Amino acid sequence: MLLQDIIHQNFAETIETQQNAALSLAEPIEQAAQCLLDTFLAGQKLLICGNGGSAADAQHFASELVNRFEHERPGLPAVALTTDSSILTAIANDHAYDQVFARQVRVLGQAGDVLVAISTSGHSANVLEAIKAARERELRVVALTGRDGGALAPLLCARDIEIRAPTGRTARAQEIHLVVIHILCDLIDRQLLGIR
Numbered sequence: 483m484l485l486q487d488i489i490h491q492n493f494a495e496t497i498e499t500q501q502n503a504a505l506s507l508a509e510p511i512e513q514a515a516q517c518l519l520d521t522f523l524a525g526q527k528l529l530i531c532g533n534g535g536s537a538a539d540a541q542h543f544a545s546e547l548v549n550r551f552e553h554e555r556p557g558l559p560a561v562a563l564t565t566d567s568s569i570l571t572a573i574a575n576d577h578a579y580d581q582v583f584a585r586q587v588r589v590l591g592q593a594g595d596v597l598v599a600i601s602t603s604g605h606s607a608n609v610l611e612a613i614k615a616a617r618e619r620e621l622r623v624v625a626l627t628g629r630d631g632g633a634l635a636p637l638l639c640a641r642d643i644e645i646r647a648p649t650g651r652t653a654r655a656q657e658i659h660l661v662v663i664h665i666l667c668d669l670i671d672r673q674l675l676g677i678r
């Protein structure tokens with residue numbers, strides 16, 4: 483196949499996936515925005531985790547909440563659990579890599595906080611362990627997933643929210659996740675600032 487064909491094929495797949503997501507994800511995104519807004523209005527916080535590109539998404543989301551998205555407003559409390567190399571390496575070295583987020587959830591999480599768990603496959607062991615820790619500490623979970631939800635989806639309970647990108651490709655799921663993160667920021671800003 484010509485390189486230009488591959489380029490066009492990637493764009494076409496992205497557009498189709500985004501169109502499918504617009505149809506299937508409006509409801510869980512609305513629920514998640516309300517959940518996050520209620521959490522902030524109650525004075526509680528978000529903890530956000532994921533691996534690789536999803537670690538970047540966790541940091542991206544936290545920065546838009548703590549600092550700002552498109553409008554000036556008071557900062558909103560959100561912590562990416564992916565950023566402190568001393569904490570991450572100590573937990574991985576002394577315990578296990580699958581505990582790097584769970585231990586932070588147990589230490590930093592308080593009942594009523596929300597864990598945002600990001601995994602395109604739903605099979606990252608450290609994200610699954612973080613969800614189990616969230617359950618113990620009575621945090622709600624907003625999960626950004628893909629494929630069939632993997633081993634993550636069955637861990638969720640009725641109070642949790644799954645936003646599942648309708649694709650089997652990690653790259654396409656990550657692209658959906660970033661759009662979802664920006665929509666959540668937009669909805670939160672509009673509600674907080676009374677923008678229509």
Ligand SMILES: O=C(CO)[C@@H](O)[C@H](O)[C@H](O)[C@H](O)COP(=O)(O)O
Pocket residue numbers: 533534535536600601602603604605606609652653656
């Ligand atoms: O960004 C990419 C691929 O686009 C990779 O870094 C990817 O995030 C990593 O392979 C992750 O370990 C995948 O984890 P997950 O989404 O399956 O939980």
Ligand SMILES: [Zn+2]
Pocket residue numbers: 535653656
């Ligand atoms: Zn990537």
